Amino acid sequence: MKSERYLILNLKSFTESFGSNSADIGRIAKGASEEYGVSVIVCPPAPWLSAVAETGAETYAQHCDPCGPGAFTGFTSPEMIKATGATGILMNHSEHKLKLHEVEFLVDSCRRIGLSATVCADTVNTVAAVSALGPHIVAIEPPELIGTGISVSSARPEIITRAIDAVRKINGSVPVIAGAGITGEQDVKRSVELGASGALVASAIVRSGSRRELIYRMASELL
Amino acid sequence: MKSERYLILNLKSFTESFGSNSADIGRIAKGASEEYGVSVIVCPPAPWLSAVAETGAETYAQHCDPCGPGAFTGFTSPEMIKATGATGILMNHSEHKLKLHEVEFLVDSCRRIGLSATVCADTVNTVAAVSALGPHIVAIEPPELIGTGISVSSARPEIITRAIDAVRKINGSVPVIAGAGITGEQDVKRSVELGASGALVASAIVRSGSRRELIYRMASELL
Amino acid sequence: MKSERYLILNLKSFTESFGSNSADIGRIAKGASEEYGVSVIVCPPAPWLSAVAETGAETYAQHCDPCGPGAFTGFTSPEMIKATGATGILMNHSEHKLKLHEVEFLVDSCRRIGLSATVCADTVNTVAAVSALGPHIVAIEPPELIGTGISVSSARPEIITRAIDAVRKINGSVPVIAGAGITGEQDVKRSVELGASGALVASAIVRSGSRRELIYRMASELL
Amino acid sequence: MKSERYLILNLKSFTESFGSNSADIGRIAKGASEEYGVSVIVCPPAPWLSAVAETGAETYAQHCDPCGPGAFTGFTSPEMIKATGATGILMNHSEHKLKLHEVEFLVDSCRRIGLSATVCADTVNTVAAVSALGPHIVAIEPPELIGTGISVSSARPEIITRAIDAVRKINGSVPVIAGAGITGEQDVKRSVELGASGALVASAIVRSGSRRELIYRMASELL
Known part of the structure; x- marks a missing residue:
């Protein structure tokens, strides 16, 4: 049985994530997940969701449109993501923010159809806010550190502890992960x-x- | 000294709110506010913010763009709203929803420059979420009742009490008002x-x- | 060699397009395309672009985000679409409209990287406008007929002829197709x-x- | 009778445009307009549209929402703008871009209710595109020069002449003005x-x- 520890790999829209790269990372993630008994989750670009899911890796979409299935051209619904074999959605990333009621719609949709909802937020207050919506995981990512190589855990440790404290008060059961x-x-x-x-x-x-x-190495440090 | 009771009049974009109508309502609001010692607040369309503020009525904008002053064409910032003489902003109305981080930006801007932030939400969970951002007032409005003439207080009383309970747990000092x-x-x-x-x-x-x-009559029932 | 006749199949977000359905339609499209020497193009949901492209069918995305590859979470760029094996993009559908400058960006990106840009518009004037941007194909779809079963060609034939006339004046080489x-x-x-x-x-x-x-039967009538 | 020459003053959201500043500029614009027999048009922030219109200056909004009057909270419709005494709308500025169909809606609304529609675009192709919608004036503004002090007329003269040529072919009667x-x-x-x-x-x-x-001095050079 896996511990409640998560390493989420957001492959973004880098060319290095295109084509077979996503599935390659999927296979590695699956191996690391089994080796250490933790969740190593891969978030590929939408066109490669199925390819990653087929590796057996836990697979989340990077984003989702707040709609259902139907006559919608060019949108990606929770139901569509589930049909790819993915098991969750990363949402409200600081590069792709949502309206508050859209986050609620998506978290509720995930709960209803059996997907995991990981909601990002980039301040302590917005972490607190999204935890009130009942997501599976909350991710705190101070946007000024994204892509810098200066980690949130070394540069802004207090933002992690304050985010955790805020979530504990509102919805104690929600795990908090840190990024940037x-x-x-x-x-x-x-x-x-x-x-x-x-x-x-x-x-x-x-x-x-x-x-x-x-x-x-990252997965091994989750324990 | 006024009690902490609020009647907020959202004049929307009805033609009946254009021109001198907004200021007419402003004068009535000021009178009712003084008569009963409560806050009767008028939210006119943006072009008539000054005209309403000049009546001496408490005046809130119906919406605000998440930006500051500067080289922005066609946006309305908190600073601009303050310059009209208005004293607050109604935001995230179900007809004009915002991204979560935009609500946070606007609540923070209001606090910094001395405006009142009234944040709308249309479910218990989103009311809870916005209360974590520290607004001055939270308004719950189930959108399916807006404009129906069937009041939230008679048709969905439990949504009001549950919203109040949710806010109490997260940020006990925030008043909750009800609409729709x-x-x-x-x-x-x-x-x-x-x-x-x-x-x-x-x-x-x-x-x-x-x-x-x-x-x-409405103002008199606030007490 | 194929004639310049196009049957574009927009699979939208219907559950009937999920999973193997898209590729099934891809195989049919490929067959019909070869049988009649016309272009029968399939637009699947983003997660099944590769699966359709692998059937050998001409494959277009239903939408595209106006960005390039890079640190963008949850966006689908023209480069990403090309990497799936798709050969074009349907854009600005009346269910997923774009800003004018975004259409220009996408048309230019398609030209640069070798994708076909099919731009939808729902009035004669907007058909004229988008034809000025140099797309590969323009599609006119009066939105009030979409999904009704009442075809634009029977109910509003003049909108097709007027759209064609408008495009001829501005950019004579652009083919116009009709939908709804x-x-x-x-x-x-x-x-x-x-x-x-x-x-x-x-x-x-x-x-x-x-x-x-x-x-x-539809493909056979293109000639 | 005024010549068909236009100097449009976009006051943006600068603090220097707040309060009485907008009307002060309105009075100057009216004087210059009468002195030289040209149109000197002032675009104040929305809260000061009436104050500028009352000076007798030609007054345009900096932006407009694509809606009509009604139960819309925090939106500014063409009808609302007309009710302020303003006579036109500047739209699709590169700092506040619109969807193509929204530009069409607004241009059509302006024509119907008697407002002037000035549509901005920042490339030759998008200038051509918007001219097909029948606006009153088209403004070309290469965004990379906005706010630089390096004028489009000295740095990119060819973009002005090419924009004029493009408009002449599509809709010869539309005046083109230059900005940035x-x-x-x-x-x-x-x-x-x-x-x-x-x-x-x-x-x-x-x-x-x-x-x-x-x-x-600027108005004098329009002739």
């Missing part, structure tokens, strides 16, 4: 020491020359 | 009996043939 | 008789119990 | 020499210590 600037296993380790249930990583993995090693 | 389908003083009275700190009214006032009487 | 309410081969035939270069079809195909027959 | 980086009367003069019907100016006027002199 996570480049090495020490950043993951530090996040967990601060009380987080894991980490959200993007460019460090996608652009690494040694993805496998890095994913395994 | 409020047409008469009995709806205001019932809202207050349910624990609300007031009511949000729109078409019933704007389209009434006896605005003065209706506003006064 | 197209349910049978007679609608396709009539569109071509009016001067259109083909048709855009959605629910009639997706929800048909005899997709193969219908697609073949 | 216009700081002095020589920039206005040069724009007119290139065939433009006037200029669109913003920060140079708003932030000038000698607004009156600058507006008069």
Whole structure:
């Protein structure tokens, strides 16, 4: 049985995530997940959701449109994401923010159809706000650190602990993970020491020359 | 000294709110406010913010763009609203919803420059969420009742009490007012009996043939 | 060599388009395309772009975000669509409209990276406007007929001829296809008789119990 | 009778446009307009539309929402703008871009209720596109020059002449004005020499210590 620890790999829209790259990362994630008994989740671009899900990796969409199935041209609904074999949705990332009622719609849709809803927020107050909606996981990512290589856990540890405190008061059962600037296993380790249930990583993995090693080392520090 | 009771009049974009109508309602609101020692607040369309503020009525904008002053064409910032003489902003109305981080930006801007932030939400969970951002007032408006003449306080009283309970847990000091389908003083009275700190009214006032009487009767029931 | 006639199948977000359905329609489209020497193009939901492209069918995305590859979470760029094996983008559908400058960005991106840009518009004036941007195909779809089963070619033939005239004046080389309410081969035939270069079809195909027959009959009427 | 020459003053959201500033500029614009027999048009922030219109200056809104009057909270419709005494709308500015069908809706609304529609675009192709919608005036503003003090007429004269050519082919009767980086009367003069019907100016006027002199000198060069 897996512990409630999460390493979420956001592959964004990098060319390094296109084509077979997403599934390659999926296979590594699956291996690391089994090795350490933690959740290593891959968020590929929408066109490669099925390919990643078929590797057996836990697969989340990077975003979702707040609609259902039907006569909607060019939208991606929770039901569509579920039909790919994915098991969750990352939403409200600071690069793709949503209206408040859209987050609520998506969290409710996820609960109804059996997907996991991971909601991002980039301040302590908005982390508190989204935790009131009952998501499965909340991710705190100070946007000024995203892509910098300066990790939130070293540069702004207090934002992690304050976010965790805020969530505990409102909805104690929701795990909080930390992201932004996570480049090495020490950043993951530090996040967990601060009380987080894991980490959200993007460019460090996608652009690494040694993805496998890095994913395994990060996963090993979740425990 | 005024009690912490609020009657907010949302004049929307009805033609009956254009031109001198907004200031006419402003004068009535000021009178009712003084008569009963409560806040009767007028939210005119943006072009008539100054005209209403000049009547001495408490004046809120119906919406605000999440920006500051500067080289922005066709946007209305909190600073601009303050410069009209208005003292607050109604935001995230179900007809004009915002992204979560925009609500946070606007609530923070209001606090910084001395405006009152009234944040609308249309479910118990989103009321809880916005209360975590520290607004001055939260308004619950189930959108399916807006404009129906069937008041939230009679048709969905439990949504008011549950919203109040949710806010109490997260941010106990924030007053909750109720809106949607409020047409008469009995709806205001019932809202207050349910624990609300007031009511949000729109078409019933704007389209009434006896605005003065209706506003006064509603204000009198706030106590 | 194919004639410049197009049957574009917009699979929208119907559950009947999920999973293997999109590729099934892709195989039929490929067959009909070869049988009649016309372009029968399939627009699946984003998660099944690769699956359709692998059938050998001409594959267009239903929508595209106006961005490039990079650190963008949950967006679908032209480059990403090309990487799936798709060869074009349907854009500005009346269910998913774009800002004018976004249409320009996407048309320019398509030209640069070798994708076909089919731009929808729902009035004669907006058809004229988008033709000035140099798309590969323009599609006119009066939104009030979409999904009705009343075809544009029978109910509003003059909108097709006026759209074609408007495009001829501005950018004579751009083919115009017609959509909305197209349910049978007679609608396709009539569109071509009016001067259109083909048709855009959605629910009639997706929800048909005899997709193969219908697609073949429609394709046969393009000539 | 005025010539068909236009100087449009976009006051944006600068603090220097707040309060009595807008009307002060309105009075200057009215004087310059009468002195030279040209249109000097003031675009104040929405809250000061009435105050500017009352000076007798030609007054345009900086933006407009694509809706009509009614139960819309916090939107500004063409009808609302007309009710302020303003006579036109500047729209689709590069700082506040619209969807294509929204531009069409607004241009049509303006025609129907008797407002002037000035549509901005920032490339030759989008200038061509919007001219197909039948606006009263088209403004070309290369966004990379906005606010730089390097004028479009000196740095990119060919973009003005190409925009004029493009509009002539599609809708010969539409005047084209030029904006971006216009700081002095020589920039206005040069724009007119290139065939433009006037200029669109913003920060140079708003932030000038000698607004009156600058507006008069610019207006004088329109002839």
